[in-house]
Amino acid sequence: MEITTSRKLTAKELLLFIIPAAIGAFLYLCPFSYGGSSGMVMGVILTNTAKACAGWSQQVATILMCATALATLFCMLTKPKFVMDRPRLKKILVPGWVETITRLVGSALAVIVIFQLFTEVLYSGDTGGTMLDLVANIMIWFVVASFFVPFLLDFGLMEFIGTLCRGVARPLLKIPGRSMIDVITSFLGDQNLGIMVTNDQYVHGYYTAREAVIISTCFSATGIAYWYIISTILSVDLYFTPIVVTMFATALLSTTIMARIPPITLFPNEYYKGQKENLVGDKPEGMSTFQFAVRLAVRKANSFQGPKSMVDRSVDFCSSVVFSVLPVVMIIGTLGLVVATYTPVFEWLGLPFRYFMELLQIPYAAEAAPAAVAGFADVMIPSLMAAEIASDRTRFIVCVLSLTQIIYMSEVGPILMMSEIPVKLRHLVILFIEKTLIALPIITLFAVLFGIPV
Numbered sequence: 001m002e003i004t005t006s007r008k009l010t011a012k013e014l015l016l017f018i019i020p021a022a023i024g025a026f027l028y029l030c031p032f033s034y035g036g037s038s039g040m041v042m043g044v045i046l047t048n049t050a051k052a053c054a055g056w057s058q059q060v061a062t063i064l065m066c067a068t069a070l071a072t073l074f075c076m077l078t079k080p081k082f083v084m085d086r087p088r089l090k091k092i093l094v095p096g097w098v099e100t101i102t103r104l105v106g107s108a109l110a111v112i113v114i115f116q117l118f119t120e121v122l123y124s125g126d127t128g129g130t131m132l133d134l135v136a137n138i139m140i141w142f143v144v145a146s147f148f149v150p151f152l153l154d155f156g157l158m159e160f161i162g163t164l165c166r167g168v169a170r171p172l173l174k175i176p177g178r179s180m181i182d183v184i185t186s187f188l189g190d191q192n193l194g195i196m197v198t199n200d201q202y203v204h205g206y207y208t209a210r211e212a213v214i215i216s217t218c219f220s221a222t223g224i225a226y227w228y229i230i231s232t233i234l235s236v237d238l239y240f241t242p243i244v245v246t247m248f249a250t251a252l253l254s255t256t257i258m259a260r261i262p263p264i265t266l267f268p269n270e271y272y273k274g275q276k277e278n279l280v281g282d283k284p285e286g287m288s289t290f291q292f293a294v295r296l297a298v299r300k301a302n303s304f305q306g307p308k309s310m311v312d313r314s315v316d317f318c319s320s321v322v323f324s325v326l327p328v329v330m331i332i333g334t335l336g337l338v339v340a341t342y343t344p345v346f347e348w349l350g351l352p353f354r355y356f357m358e359l360l361q362i363p364y365a366a367e368a369a370p371a372a373v374a375g376f377a378d379v380m381i382p383s384l385m386a387a388e389i390a391s392d393r394t395r396f397i398v399c400v401l402s403l404t405q406i407i408y409m410s411e412v413g414p415i416l417m418m419s420e421i422p423v424k425l426r427h428l429v430i431l432f433i434e435k436t437l438i439a440l441p442i443i444t445l446f447a448v449l450f451g452i453p454v
Contacts (some may be wrong), residue, residue, distance in 0.1 A: 009298055017156040017294075024151030037241035042148065046141045046228055047237075057136035061326065062114050064139070065107035068323050072100050086314075092323050099324060106327025108332055110135070122334065126341045130384060131333040134233075135326050141229055146318035150310045156297030164294035172252065175211045183219045187380040195412065199419040205275035212421045217264075217406055217431050218255040226379065226404060233383040234395040242450040243400055247445055250404045254419040255436045261434075263427050272420065329380060332409070336374060346370035346385075356437065360444045363391040363454050371398050372440070375405040376432050393452040394442040400443045407432045 027042045051058070066357075075083050075093040083089045112118055113128040124129045152158075166177035175183070177199070195216050202212035221450050227244070231237040258264055304310075339345050350369035357365035357372075367389050371382035382402040389395055407413055407428045 002168070009295070013298050013302055014294075016304065017160075017297045018154035020151050020301065021160065022155040024148070024155065024157050025137065026154075027148050027151065032122055042145065042228060046144055047232060049144050050137045050140050051184070052394070053136075053140050057140055058114065058132050060265040061132065061136040061139045062110040064101065064322065065110050065135075065327055065330070069100075069103040069107040070391050076100050088319075092319055095324065103323075103327045105328040121338055121342060127337040128330075128334045130337060131330055131380075134331050134333065134380060134384070138229060138329065138382075139322055139326060142322065145317055146314040150314060154300070154304060154310070156300040159300045160293045160297035163296050164289060167290070167297070168252070172256045173214065175214055176207070179207065179211065181213060183215055192351050193292075194423075195415050195419060199421055203272050203420050205271050208269045208271055209422050210264060210269045213264055213267050213423055213427075214255065214259050216416055216419075217260060217422055217423070218435075219251060219406075228380070230284070230383045230403060231399055232385055233380075234399045235387070236392060236396045236399050236452075239392075239396055239452060242446070242452065243396070246400045246446040246450070247404055249446060250400060250439050250442045253442050254404070254435060255449060257438055258431070258434060263430050267422065329378065332378040333384075334379050336385065340374060340381065340385055346373065346374050349373040353436070353440075356440065361441075362397060362444060363394045364389050365394075368394050368398055372401060375402045375436075376407065376429075377405065377409055379405075381407045388391075391454055393447050393454050396447050396452045397440070397443050400446075401436065403437055404434055404439050405432060407435070 027045075039104075072093050072095065074080075076097065079094065083093050109122065109128060110132055110342050113132045114124040116123045162180040162183065165180045165183075169177045169180050169183075171174050173183075198207070198212055198216045202209065207215065227247070228237065228240070231240055231243055236243065347370050350371075350373040353372045354369035355367050357369055362368060368386055371385040374381040374385055379402055382398050386395055386398040389398070409428075413425075413428050415427065416428070
């Protein structure tokens, strides 16, 4: 559908955008009271589903990881024609040797926990036992959430919100206005998808190297399903609306600062391999931003190809987590908890952050500081380390901080370093520290403004 001012939109076209987008906004963004507690509609669905499946979910997650690991090993060694001729199966079962080994190690750890093999250091409730329970819940949460994600991503809601936000992009964030759609997709959608989209846009001349670094390291968050998971682990899910607002504010304000200081300013403001800027998606003359947002959203909604495409989208979203992410979370999470439980490493590394948190008057700063550092390993570890802290405000701060630190070496870091975006490990370390130091005062301020109890 061409974006012009001359053509009127039909009621059918508008409703195909409005109804599914409203469903997505209701499920993911609207507060809801149930059984004496408050949360998001999707949060209530996910929590109750996980509770209903608690008796068998760990065993199913272990069987699934083991079956996937063995099938992946077989396909990597034999390259069967049945798999190689089917792109979706090939993507899942022939992922490369690094991911194959990851799947084998992750499934082996799950087996160790289920049968309590070798050493208690690996299978205790403080380490592997906690992670397997979490992996099982992630499996259920993502399987359920995946069937509702298209309402959020595929019917124009992203395009509508992203276009309305374009005015802040260039002056505040140092990125092109049209990139706000990518930013919103990266922030609310799957982080792997966000980085892949950003890398594709960089390679094809839509972003400079500096712009691609800003988007991928400042906005490629874990996705909204993870927000529910972490807020639930930290028992702050009743503050979910303030969490979402604080996350967006922190992302915008911290990026406004980070885009103007090293190391981001040291990346060349040049296009990939000397390309010229690829200009697309500019607003036609005589059309307001709101009209353009509506028309882009309607165009997206009307590209919907029926229930089958919706199922395919859900399966793709779910399979990337179930087959690839679960083993990584199991490995990094278990090792991180082993380090956190049996060594003082995170306490040593967190000491400077402790003093900074005390300066900000964050309650239980000594207990929260190690969690701030642990986010570099994996997004889940801070919430597990801080779950028993008595202060709602501190758990709220840890929740938002862990979700906005972005650079997790269990997933985002390796994917970024394997992409064409020119970031190295040293950049990621500096950006993580920088983001943490800038974000903490912002999050603390919003926690006070929202009246989160101490």
